[in-house]
Amino acid sequence: MDKTGKTGLSGEVKAILKKVSRTLYLSVNILPEPVRTRMGLGYLLCRALDTIVDAPGVAAPDKLSVLKLARGLDKPEARAELLARAGALAARPPQQAERELLQKLGKVLDIYARLPGRDISLFSELLSGVAEGMEMDVRSFPGGAPAAFAKTADLERYCALIGGQPGVFWARLYRETIRQSSRGPGNFPSERDAELIGSALQVTNILKDLAADLRLGRCYLPQEELDTRNMKPGDLLDPANMERIRELTSKWTYWALDRLDQCEAFVSSIPKTELALRAAVIWPVYWAMDTLEESAHSNLLDPADRPRVRRRRIYATMAATPPLLLSNTAFARGYRFRRETLIGSITGGNYEGRAI
Secondary structure (H helix, E strand, O other), X not given: OOOOOOOOOOHHHHHHHHHHOHHHHHXXXXXXXXXXXXXXXXXXXXXXXXXXXXXXXXXXHHHHHHHHHHOOOOOHHHHXXXXXXXXXXXXXOOOHXXXXXXXXXXXXXXXXXXXXXXXXXXXXXXXXXXHHHHHHHHHHOOOOOOEEOOOHHHHHHHHHHHHHHHHHHHHHHHHHHHHHHOOOOOOOOOHHHHHHHHHHHHHHHHHHOHHHHHOOOEEOOOHHHHHHHOOOHHHHHOHHHHHHHXXXXXXXXXXXXXXXXXXXXXXXOOOOOOHHHHHHHHHHHHHHHHHHHHHHOOOOOOHHHOOOOOHHHHHHHHXXXXXXXXXXXXXXXXXXXXXXXXXXXXXXXXXXXXXX
16 A cells, blocks of 8 residues: 555556566656655556557547547546557557556556546646647658658657656656655755656657657658758668768757756755655666767667667666765766766767768
8 A cells, every 4th residue: 555545556567567668667666655656657657548559550530539538537438448449459569568558457547546636637737748749649640651740849849748748747746755755845846847857858769769760650850950951751761871860860969968957956956865766866867868878879770770778787877876865966976977978979970980
């Protein structure tokens, strides 16, 4: 039981979370209740929607109707309809973990149905924002040949919804946890900082998955930027064209970096007594920086050269965490070292001479 008296994530549901996102599971699993259940539940609901929308052979109107259901999950009939849709599609996702998520979505929705009333509006805002971002996917990428967002502002808006809204959700959960555990007035984490950090994490994922998304018909690099290179989205299917867009991917790396810079203020606003809450920010930020560093050395158009942070690097970061939990200066020093290393990789021509 969690502190609200409601059942938290069962071992079975936690196992699904671990399968669909190993790094997020590591961050969520260290959190105290009830924030652990809320964070895990929020991610699983969003991931289930994403899995349904990405399932092969689903028509655009059907995808949009699923996303409409997501905005009404406080109603039992909407949960029942979403569960029926998920059951009908459970065999379609190519990944076993995603199939299992849809097969066991009923257990996730049962936890949602038992949330206290004060949490419903929090989840409603999260799901509404993420659903709006997914609607951009559905309307912008009809399938078949790759299509692109038209404008830079479209990608920025998309990241604010898909990554930024979960960031706001994250900050609000943290704020409530700190308010309940702190005796004095808190310098609570900023929702705006969290939105910017979440947007940066989303761009990091977009760069990492660029080649795979192109083969699903989705080009997140805006057409107005490709026009400066005389390119169409289909040109990005050829890995030999990576150097033609290297300046564009570097631009979005800097865009992510500018937003990740808010992490110093965000971590500093979390009391040093809240060790788990601090670690669950430090890890995703450091891992995102490591992923961007890998991206700077990769051919992002080549599916075989997908940037990936090795497992030993992930666990090395975790092992080196304790000094960072009690010192904002130590965390900032580690972040700035990664920042300088990344900028050096972008500007230093480290990609030259690599085979394409």
